[in-house]
Amino acid sequence: MIRIQKNISLASLSTFRIGGKTELFRLVKTPEDLIVTIEWAKKHKIPFRVFAGGSNIVFPDEGLKGLLVRFHGGSLKISNNKIIADAGVPLMKVIRTAIRHGFKGLETLSGIPGTVGGATVGNAGAYGHSISEVITRVEIWDGKKRRWIINKACGFGYRESILKHKPFFVLRVELRFKRGDKKELQKKSGEIVSVREKKYKPGIKCPGSFFKNVVASEVSRSAMKKIDTTKIIGGKIPTGYLLEEVGAKGIRQGGIRIPDFHGNLFENTGKATAKDVKKLADILRKKVKAKFGITLEEEVRYF
Numbered sequence: 150m151i152r153i154q155k156n157i158s159l160a161s162l163s164t165f166r167i168g169g170k171t172e173l174f175r176l177v178k179t180p181e182d183l184i185v186t187i188e189w190a191k192k193h194k195i196p197f198r199v200f201a202g203g204s205n206i207v208f209p210d211e212g213l214k215g216l217l218v219r220f221h222g223g224s225l226k227i228s229n230n231k232i233i234a235d236a237g238v239p240l241m242k243v244i245r246t247a248i249r250h251g252f253k254g255l256e257t258l259s260g261i262p263g264t265v266g267g268a269t270v271g272n273a274g275a276y277g278h279s280i281s282e283v284i285t286r287v288e289i290w291d292g293k294k295r296r297w298i299i300n301k302a303c304g305f306g307y308r309e310s311i312l313k314h315k316p317f318f319v320l321r322v323e324l325r326f327k328r329g330d331k332k333e334l335q336k337k338s339g340e341i342v343s344v345r346e347k348k349y350k351p352g353i354k355c356p357g358s359f360f361k362n363v364v365a366s367e368v369s370r371s372a373m374k375k376i377d378t379t380k381i382i383g384g385k386i387p388t389g390y391l392l393e394e395v396g397a398k399g400i401r402q403g404g405i406r407i408p409d410f411h412g413n414l415f416e417n418t419g420k421a422t423a424k425d426v427k428k429l430a431d432i433l434r435k436k437v438k439a440k441f442g443i444t445l446e447e448e449v450r451y452f
């Protein structure tokens with residue numbers, strides 16, 4: 150028997166605190182339970198969706214029909230310089246474990262909310278590094294079979310992977326590290342968390358940066374002429390800069406506000422809706438297109 154909850158608030162399941170209700174809900178903590186749950190939904194012809202930490206999602210105001218499955222929790226195994234983690238394990242738990250073992254490579258991602266599975270799907274990263282740099286392979290279930298996909302076959306790019314676009318469920322992630330000095334890794338991680346807490350005050354209702362940064366090499370020459378190239382960091386034009394240039398800071402749309410200190414942050418001031426979010430995203434996208442000829446793309450995912 151599978152335990153299913155009914156009429157659960159989506160807002161309570163996402164860091165943005167937006168969304169109606171999901172008809173059916175189930176929390177799973179192991180890859181095996183994820184598979185059993187999806188097979189159950191398929192058998193009963195119930196539509197289903199899977200998510201994890203809910204830190205990069207805009208849920209719909211009208212709610213979701215069918216079953217929403219949350220893969221959050223699980224365990225990890227450590228051997229030599231490797232960690233194999235269930236996809237539902239919080240990313241911070243993986244980072245802390247790595248640091249405790251003197252494993253180098255994930256410390257710059259310290260403070261990113263969500264799970265290691267969610268981070269793998271969106272190739273999460275910060276301060277010039279992304280999780281794909283330490284991933285060796287990813288175990289997926291394609292609805293029929295469990296299999297491992299090697300890093301090269303995951304199509305990792307800037308906040309991208311094929312896992313985002315295929316009907317795959319990420320079950321486990323294998324990460325391989327270099328050796329580092331525990332104390333130095335700990336210090337770096339702590340410093341990054343402190344810097345991040347200034348930008349994202351604890352408890353802020355947001356999904357992180359709203360739009361992706363812009364890859365400079367993908368921008369036309371005519372658009373590049375309008376950019377202050379001193380702003381480019383690691384080959385990316387910060388979207389915060391583009392948005393600030395079109396006057397985004399301080400703008401409000403319904404319950405969403407762009408704070409004064411960060412142009413690429415959509416903050417829910419309390420009663421924001423997904424409709425407010427989409428409307429403001431369209432307004433800002435049009436402004437940036439008109440001024441720079443650049444089309445912004447969301448980093449967040451509309452569910």
Ligand SMILES: Cc1cc2nc3c(=O)[nH]c(=O)nc-3n(C[C@H](O)[C@H](O)[C@H](O)COP(=O)(O)OP(=O)(O)OC[C@H]3O[C@@H](n4cnc5c(N)ncnc54)[C@H](O)[C@@H]3O)c2cc1C
Nearest residue numbers: 201202203204205263264266267268273274318319356357
């Ligand atoms: C305050 C704050 C700061 C942030 N800072 C950063 C940052 O610096 N860098 C960065 O990259 N991101 C950042 N983010 C965004 C977010 O934390 C990351 O994208 C995170 O990796 C998402 O993980 P999650 O578990 O919450 O995924 P969710 O939001 O639950 O899901 C994201 C997507 O992945 C899919 N998914 C999740 N798990 C699975 C699975 N097991 N199998 C198949 N599909 C799955 C979901 O269907 C969804 O489409 C920030 C968010 C917040 C709120």
